[in-house]
Amino acid sequence: MITKAIIPVAGWGTRRLPITKVIEKSMLPVGDRPLVDYSVQELIKAGVTDIYMVISNVEPCQVKAFYQDNLALNTYLTERGKADRLELAKTLPDNVKIHYITQDPSGKYGTAVPIAMVVEEYNIDEPVLVFMGDDFIWNPGGKSAASALLESLEGEEDSAIFGAQIPQEEVSRYGVFSVKDGLLTEVIEKPSVDEAPSNLINVSKYVMSPSLLREIVSYVNSNNFGPTDQEYVVTDPIMSYLQKGGIMHVATTDGEYLDGGTVQGWLHANNVVCGGEK
Secondary structure (H helix, E strand, O other): OOOEEEEEOOOOOHHHOOHHHOOOHHHOEEOOEEHHHHHHHHHHHOOOOEEEEEEEOOOOOHHHHHHOOOHHHHHHHHHOOOHHHHHHHOOOOOOOEEEEEEEOOOOOOOOHHHHHHHHHHOOOOOOEEEEOOOEEEEOOOOOOHHHHHHHHOOOOOOEEEEEEEOOHHHHHHOEEEEEEOOEEEEEEEOOOOOOOOOOEEEEEEEEEOHHHHHHHHHHHHHOOOOOOOOOOOOHHHHHHHHHOOOOEEEEOOOOEEEEOOOHHHHHHHHHHHOOOOO
16 A cells, blocks of 8 residues: 655746745645645545655745644634634644655756655655645546556556546647557657647656656756756656656546646636536
């Protein structure tokens, strides 16, 4: 059973300025919860008990504050006869722990970096789930992305990647999967509609085996890209992992991919979650 997950939430959220000057991107509200909490609660339901969050070196950290008990609030609710709301204020079950690791925004940049940081800091040598903190799959009453990823695994050393299904005419904005017999063969960045091998896009939700994690650490440590050069993108070590014989299953659900990284995506996510759109 996989009980560990990594969620990168560091960075300035520059696509959402100016609001991200004062609100961390992962803490932007969707309904009455922050973006990141949809992934956190989904992972907990899938059996995760240790979550490793990579945060920015900016204080106060809103993510940490959200997942800590607010003793003053609890006292207020109790004294004012609102104890029935204490459960709403408790954002983390007692059996789940969040471990925080700080990423310097002036250092190496890209989706591979926070994963490598966690693996090295905590000496992780077991499969982990990896979710980003600013998007989620909305499928109330149906199969979650985490459940689909875990169910797709066959071998102990296998990895898995989640593919969100989108309209074919929108694929040129994303990394698109090439799939054979349910396994990932390639991620093709921003293909034309006619050349796209599928309508499954990469939304950075994975199960990563120990061998894939080692590949990511090696990739980050053995390259020294400058601050304006190539990002340390996680699809590079994933492709290396596949070329060396690694297996990565492609998982899907009938849920809807909701992305809070843009204003339009965030507004749509709120409309969907709050019942304004189907």
